[in-house]
Amino acid sequence: MTLVGVEGVVVEVQADLEPGVAAFTLVGLPDKSLTESRDRVRAAVVNSGGEWPQKKLTVGLSPASVPKAGSGFDLAVACSVLGAAERIDPRVLSDIVMIGELGLDGRVRPVRGILPAVLAAADAGFEQVVVPESAAAEAALVPGVSVLGVRSLRQLVAVLTDEPVPDEEPEDQERPDPLMAGLRDLGGGVSTGMSGGPGRCDQGHDLADVVGQHAARTAVEVAAAGGHHLFLEGPPGAGKTMLAERLPSILPPLDRQASLEVTAVHSVAGLLPPGRPLIDTAPYCAPHHSATMQALVGGGPGTARPGAVSLSHRGVLFLDETPEFSSKALDALRQPLEAGHVVIARSAGVVRFPARFLMVLAANPCPCGRFSRTGDRCECPPSAIRRYQARLSGPLLDRVDLRVEVDAVTRGELTAAGARGETTATVADRVRAARERAAARFHGTPWRLNSEIPGRELRGRWQAAPGAMDEAERSLERGVVTARGLDRVLRVAWTVADLAGHDRPDAGDVALALQLRTGVPRGAPMAIGAGV
Structure with a gap:
């Protein structure tokens, strides 16, 4: 999801793996904070027990004509990469909207604009949304949408693969919002x-x-x-x-x-x-x-x-x-x-x-x-x-x-x-x-x-x-x-x-x-x- 004012725009995240020198390319008009997600996502996947694919990786954000900004794409990018690597069944991911920033340790952190993003997802016909646990109450304000709040990438992967969900300790305090x-x-x-x-x-x-x-x-x-x-x-x-x-x-x-x-x-x-x-x-x-x-x-x-x-x-x-x-x-x-x-x-x-x-x-x-x-x-x-x-x-x-x-x-x-x-x-x-x-x-x-x-x-x-x-x-x-x-x-x-x-x-x-x-x-x- 990306924001245009207070309106959310649904963005499809796709990942493709090809033989070749290991590289990570992000396309689709990303801004600087989104471009930097390559390193955040790689570290989060590895520190969550996953294996980073050693191939040529291309992640596309569509529609390509809409500028994308913010760190809220991290969770969707990570899951699309794991889907391309067959760690997660790609069919499970096709009908889920994911919003959240990833820490280097794999924790899912809140981002601004959760409510308008979920409203846009509901208007687009999506019924399942994954958000940071601390923002689940905000996302649940939208009727007709099933909200899953997760604390970490490890928990989300376990849910999507029907594995036992590990217990994660909540963060001691909310981190200050950098937008202030x-x-x-x-x-x-x-x-x-x-x-x-x-x-x-x-x-x-x-x-x-x-x-x-x-x-x-x-x-x-x-x-x-x-x-x-x-x-x-x-x-x-x-x-x-x-x-x-x-x-x-x-x-x-x-x-x-x-x-x-x-x-x-x-x-x-x-x-x-x-x-x-x-x-x-x-x-x-x-x-x-x-x-x-x-x-x-x-x-x-x-x-x-x-x-x-x-x-x-x-x-x-x-x-x-x-x-x-x-x-x-x-x-x-x-x-x-x-x-x-x-x-x-x-x-x-x-x-x-x-x-x-x-x-x-x-x-x-x-x-x-x-x-x-x-x-x-x-x-x-x-x-x-x-x-x-x-x-x-x-x-x-x-x-x-x-x-x-x-x-x-x-x-x-x-x-x-x-x-x-x-x-x-x-x-x-x-x-x-x-x-x-x-x-x-x-x-x-x-x-x-x-x-x-x-x-x-x-x-x-x-x-x-x-x-x-x-x-x-x-x-x-x-x-x-x-x-x-x-x-x-x-x-x-x-x-x-x-x-x-x-x-x-x-x-x-x-x-x-x-x-x-x-x-x-x-x-x-x-x-x-x-x-x-």
Whole structure:
């Protein structure tokens, strides 16, 4: 098996022995790591008690037009060689897919991309798959496939030849995945920002920990219910990061299809934690502001790898200190924000990674972070403030549905009785109910969330109540919002209506959506129906 993005491609491995000077030739567009498998496979076969054929050996990988990469071919190459040498009946090998790297001692080691590889094998009609024992649970997620997990080449040969299977001691610990180092090199300090493994934020984070910030809490709830992108602007220590970290906890659990998509991406990236083969909660990814364009959207030297936008697929991508990111990296986000996927073109072909995520941007109002409407305490000259705020381009911000100013928390708010707000569980229930209303409305369509609805459908099938959009349309005439922004106001209004239990957005829902879209003035009242 080889990987093209998060899609697996079935590769047939054939071996041929001919009289002549002993040599080992590997053909079929192998990369360097696959070419080096010749020495790994030879040592593994010999150290597993086998005899290496002293003839001219040719191993072919087909289809020959598809580039092959990685060490996951080792197990299949070894068995094809043993089949050519008649150590194993070749007919037994014809209907089995084998995935795994071989150590020099013959042990079978895990590789990245097991899940998408097995999915491709099942789609191609294969029913038997051999994988490293430590990856058997991941492979078993695919229905209709019989999975055999082995610890060594010796064990596999015994199974295929109906001999007694030797007992092999498991490795004491999982070896570190070398791809992690590659991601760090690729990302210039990128971090997944995940606690407890990919797919979940720290479960100890509760939305009730956020003091005050009623407008920002409302925006976070609307973002979660409709999948809307969010921009939080405020001074350091106001709670922007706290809000972003708690957003994944109010998102509903992933359904089966979304879980497989997210798990496949993390499997390709080599980031699945041991003992957790399926990711069923929304992932959370928070790259450092020094991350490169390749770290955010994917790519890098050699085999293209998923970036932060793909690692946060079906979850939350948090860009803290957004103006500190390079403009090139931020501008690269436009395509995945619109399309829901990333396309990376290479000379060897085109790779596509899924990237449908909820983006949260956070920024200080100025370089020193103390700028306010009154200008008190800010030490930055006006030109520095303008340059700092200009780092966020208009086209990027135009794709963000919700914009909220996060005020600094006052002493009175911190010490007030009952300062804690609603808990994560309470808000998550409302978000789930709102998403269920949207799902019922979109039944029979390819869309799941209000944020995904095309503008033409909004203006046709799902209009607001008569007269509800009048103020928003006047904002368009005054240049407060763009035509695309007007569609986004209507999308947000539908989410507000779903949270409030309305059949369609009324004037109040649209007014709140317009506030959230254009930026909420400090101190402005904000409520969704009677529930917030």
